Amino acid sequence: MLYFSRWKTTLIWLAVLAGVVFAFPNLLSQQQTESLPDWVPSKQLTLGLDLQGGSYMLLQVEREDIIKDRLTTTVDDVRRLLREAGIGYTGLSGTGQMVQVRIRDDARVEEAKEILAELSEPVSAGLFGGGTVTEATVEEMQPGQLRILLTDDGITYRVSSAVAQSIEVVRKRIDELGTTEPVIQRQGVDRILVQVPGLDDPERLKNLLNQTAKLAFRMVDPSMPVQEAIQGRPPANSEVLYTTDDPPIPYLIQRTILVSGENLVDAQAGYDQRTNEPIVSFRFDSKGGQRFGQATTQFVGLPFAIVLDDQVISAPVIREPILGGTGQISGNFDVQSANDLAILLRAGALPATLTVIEERTVGPGLGADSVAAGETAGIIGAVLVLAFMFVAYGMLGFIANLALIANVFMIIAILTMLGATLTLPGIAGIVLTVGMAVDSNVLIYERIREEHRAGRSLIQAIDAGFSKAFGTILDANVTTLIAAVILFYLGTGPVRGFAVTLAVGIVTTVFTAFTFTRWMVAEWVRRKRPKKMPRGALDAVIRDFSFRFMRIRKFTFVLSAVLSLAAMVLFATINMNYGIDFKGGSMIEVQARDGNADVGDIRARMSELNLGDVQVQEFGSPREVLIRVQAQGGGENAEQTVITLVRGELEGDYNIRRVEVVGPTVSGELAQAGTIAVIAALLAILIYIWFRFEWQFALGAIIATVHDVVLTIGIFVVSGIEFNLSSIAAVLTIVGYSLNDTVVVYDRVRENLRRYKKLPLTALLDLSINQMLPRTILTSVTTLLALLALFIFGGEVIRSFTFAMIFGVVVGTYSSIFIAAPVLILFKLRADSFRVGMDAETEAEPVPEGADQSRI
Secondary structure, eight states, rough: OOOOOHHHHHHHHHHHHHHHHHHGGGGSHHHHHTSSTTSSSOOOEEEEEEEHOOOEEEEEOOHHHHHHHHHHHHHHHHHHHHHHOOOEEEEEEEEEEEEEESOOGGHHHHHHHHHHHGSSOEEOOOTTTTTEOEEEEEEEEEEEEEEEEEEEHHHHHHHHHHHHHHHHHHHHHHTTTTSOOOOEEEEETEEEEEEEETTTTTHHHHHHOOOOOOEEEEEOOSSSSSHHHHHOOOTTTEEEEESSSSSSOEEEEEEEESGGGGEEHHHHHHHEEOOOOHHHHHHHEEHHHHHHHHHHHHHSBEEEEETTTTTTEEEBBOSSOOSSSSSEESSOOOOOHHHHHHHHHHHHHOOOOOOEEEEEEOHHHHHHHHHHHHHHHHHHHHHHHHHHHHHHHHHHHHHHHHHHHHHHHHHHHHHHHHHHEEEEHHHHHHHHHHHHHHHHHHHHHHHHHHHHHHHHHHHEEEEEEEEHHHHHHHHHHHHHHHHHHHHHOOOOHHHHHHHHHHHHHHHHHHIIIIIIIHHHHHHHHHHHHSSOOOTTTTTSSSSSSOGGGGGGHHHHHHHHHHHHHHHHHHHHOOEEOOOOOOOOEEEEEEEEEEEOOOOOHHHHHHTTTTTEEEEEEEESEEEEEEEOOOOOOOOHHHHHHHHHHHHHHHHEEEEEEEEEEOHHHHHHHHHHHHHHHHHHHHHHHHHHHHSSHEEEEEEEHHHHHHHHHHHHHHHHHHOOEEOHHHHHHHHHHHHHHHHHHHHHHHHHHHHHHHHTSSSOOHHHHHHHHHHHHHHHHHHHHHHHHHHHHHHHHSSSSHHHHHHHHHHHHHHHHHHHHHHHHHHHHHOOOOGGOTTTOOSSOOOOOOOOTSGGGOOO
């Protein structure tokens, strides 16, 4: 129906107006939004780290640290419990997750077991899964030999508890840096996700997060020279620790802790009034102050050590008792290191070491360049699409363009209200939506044209066109939405941002096509009373096709089979150029401070660092260089060492614009998640199409889609383009696009099966494809225009992503015509299943294969 009641019209315009109002602040600067009245929406889109700069880090609590601490604590507990009971023992030791002790008196073994049973009592798991957890078990291995085994569940509980404690400590440390809106959240059992936007010095953040900051005041052991302890064996209650100096200075330090950092209540950076050197002053709580005063009174004239994470910061001599609970730490500090130490001490110690297993850092300069590139690509892509639509459809194209503009405003508005983060792949998603959103209008307009040419009046044709196109548009968009949803749940970081943008774009596209566009067409009809369809400049070019596609189906089958087989052979033998997302390693993008970058000099300097395989290449302009370093194979910390070495070597001559580090743990997980995402998307779409159509259609769609994925993989192998997380997003989007195209053709095949019962299947498929060919051409061209703008002007970072998308659009269009449709012949599809519910229209006479089907 083309009639819209007043309340429907009001709701449609309110929705569009809300989109414009909530999206408008994104066109203003931060200062301009602050000057807006309070009642006006002023919230802006949150830019991702790749657009505004900053750091993304995935930290992992080291399980081995937790096991080591629990082992030490358990040994101490066993010693304490047996001594309190007066039970003699020997051979108390701990290895792995097991503590062993032998009871000297066989008569007291059972008593010892009862006493140590305290260690095996269940503890409440609280928020970490609920219920109770048994942290240890006590058993008698041999007569008199007891074993206390730390359980895996107990260790996992302690790891989870350590993550909760670490989150609070990390938040305090980052807040001290004065950054805005950091994201700190648990990820899984043993990981913490940290995102700090707009951070200028990611290395400082990493240093703050890498230190557990366990502070202790311990006495220096004067019983023997430190060199003798190094060469021989130190006393049982002492150990050799080193300073942070270069070269490090050894000290023999007693293990007994006089006062720990847990008793600190404040720490501030300052200057020594005598030497004017940076220091850190500290203040204890009452208990710590009392202990510190007693210790300094007892050991006047002796040196004591201030130990941070098993490193000696300083070892001054106690000249006089230090009362009042305050003191200062002096050492080899500069202003920043003194400030950082004060931050660490104020925030408190981490319960375990946090290892950086994934890092993605973007400098603010690169972020600004990415924003500019994304804006340029978006504007050029939008202008090309809008111009093409106007040329193709005239007045109806103008209406479609208005709906498209409203669509973009609504996408931005919804993303803003959801608090979503806009990333560079997210911009790609918007640009892609601009190209694909036209598909709905093209389907509607082509359907209107068909109905009008079939003899209906224009008003009847418009009404029928909107009604009949709805099912096709719904099926086509649901398939793409399935891919976007799976990408969101299985993706990570920027890929997830792309999925959100794409999903929102699909929803707004369906809304604007069936409400806003329909209202504008209805209003145009009411005001102008047109008798004929508006003509576009392309009417004479893309009308009345009568190609006999099925005649060459055997050739296209053979061609596709050969190309697919070649792609699989190349993949198995040559393999793809995997990025660090999937094979681990480090990637650093640098920009010369003055003039062009010297690739040869950088390559030579990298070879001196002995980092293994290092690739150095120009990236974008002659000033930028991309450095890829192979995975080091020495664990997660080895990858961080690479970044430190490269920074130290190049930072004087180059700006570090982007850093990505993926450790072996994460790279394996990303590869697995990417594979699962593609398979899950195919299965979900298979089920949907099977439900909506018949099994032949479902299998045909999957065969065509797998064909597209295989050929896309092949183009990655042949071209040598890096395959990374964005490439997975591209492959999944190709899956959605290809199925979108295939479902549109299948929908027309199903309709024609109901209408032309006696028409041979080959002729019917040719008829269906020719009927949908104008829509296929227009949609493919508009999508390619948007993607070409993104490829040319979107910047080097997402060029591989857009290249894959461009190839996918071409091969997806090919497969929907030459693979998906002919496959139905192989599966012996019959019209019997579609006669129920057949349209009450005149059934056409059978048309022999090869006849001129344009007359039907």
